[in-house]
Amino acid sequence: MRLTDFWQRMAEHFGETYADSFARDHVMSELGGRTVHEALAAGWDAKDIWRTVCAVMDVPAEKR
Structure with missing residues (x-):
């Protein structure tokens, strides 16, 4: 998945403004205790x- 696709999906689910806030502030144990931004910087695949994110935040199947 390209980063542009990833951020588009984040914006579609969370909204333009909250997507970045969520990605910066929400620490997930499933990402090794990282935020989305930290996981991306650490080389995790988008x-x-x-x-x-879908699993943790119960994103509806049609948006996955």
Whole structure:
């Protein structure tokens, strides 16, 4: 998954403003105790991060 696709999906689910806030502030144990931004910086694949966000935040199946 390209980063542009990842951020588009984040914006579609959380809204333009909250998507970045969530990605900066929400620490997930499933990402090794990292935020989305930290996981991306650590080299995690955007698709794996998106799957984690979907699972943790109960993103509806049609948006996954």
